[in-house]
Amino acid sequence: MxxxxxxxxxxxxxxxxxxxxxxxxxxxxxxxxxxxxxxxxxxxxxxxxxxxxxxxxxxxxxxxxxxxxxxxxxxNLSARGLRSGRTGVISLIIPDLKNAYFAELADAVMTAASKRGQAVIIEQSGGERERELQILRGPRMRMVDGVLYSVLGLEQEDADLINIPTPIVLLGERIFNGPADHVTMQNVEASQAATEHLLELGCTRLLALGAHPGEVIGSAGLRLEGYRRALNRASVPYREELTVDVQTWHRADGAQAMRRVLGSGLAFDGVVAFNDSLALGAMSVMQDAGLKVPDDVAIIGFDDIDETRYSLPALSTVDPGRQEIAETAVRMLLERINGAAAGLAPREFESSFKVIARGSSGRVPVKVPHS
Missing domain, CATH: 1.10.260.40 (lambda repressor-like DNA-binding domains)
Incomplete structure (x- = not known):
């Protein structure tokens, strides 16, 4: 599409x-x-x-x-391409527009590109390895000047497969230190900060909602690592039973996972959801079951999608720097296209982040400075 x-x-x-x-x-x-x-x-x-x-x-x-x-x-892109060898069009490959984060990322990329006189073609890969390779090797690559590629299906060992003639900037957390510029977010640090936010409220049995079994490199693996670091710093033991696996990161997955948790009788007082859609799905199920948020259970998501401002209560979340990611990725790609970055080794960039406390986690107690 x-x-x-x-x-x-x-x-x-x-x-x-x-x-x-x-x-x-x-x-x-x-x-x-x-x-x-x-x-x-x-x-x-x-x-x-x-x-x-x-x-x-x-x-x-x-x-x-x-x-x-x-x-x-x-x-006139055709005439312009004949004169300059460029089309003024870049491609954005993302897994799924149904995922609110990627839809809002696409909007931010289109805005950043438009400021620089560029058009954007969006292609959905479904996060499937063969589909991602098909897009990268397909004839449509000749229609664009460069590619922003949010990797999901490929893995770190596939880094050489993205070494294509078309300028490319990688997004996401699947391939690090590869043959192309890479723009990503501070997954570990941001997840750690989100977990610490709930620990500071007094929560001690925190669900980690959104894990992928065995994953180390990837959003789920990195965010789980941040969760574990926060527990370790607070001297709270890590409990395997509080790590909740899901298949994908949609609202339905969060709802389904929370039904399993509630049905098991597992005790918990907080939820660190690995994205906002999971959090919103889980929060809906908890409320239907009679749990009060945040009085009974505090919850925080990740991504700061627009919908989080309008849930009841408004969802606490992490702003991972989506706008900065889009602006930086477009700028770096155009530098490669225009030759301004010629001779530079592949660059790695991590966006800044911030924890946004809203109603779903209540208020953080005021910290009294140590004398």
């Missing part, structure tokens, strides 16, 4: 004329000259902005991009 990032409103209005674009009609197409006139720059400058030329003053770039947006200008 492909989703184009360049779809626009049908009614595009400028100060000089109005263009109606609908069902095959293109009666008065906006041109690069129109953009240049509105931005008070040359056509060459507009072309440089569209092609992300590095030597453009920020105020000039902003003015041109604003004119492009106001006019609804659509670059």
């Amino acid at each position: 492909w989703v184009a990032a360049s779809a626009r409103s049908n009614d595009v209005t400028s100060g000089r004329k109005t263009t109606i674009l609908s069902s095959g009609e293109d009666e008065m197409a906006i041109t690069m000259r129109d953009v240049a006139e509105m931005a008070a720059v040359s056509i060459k400058t507009v072309s440089n902005v569209i092609n992300d030329h590095p030597n453009i003053k920020p105020e000039t770039r902003s003015r041109v991009l604003s004119a492009i947006e106001d006019l609804g200008y659509q670059p």
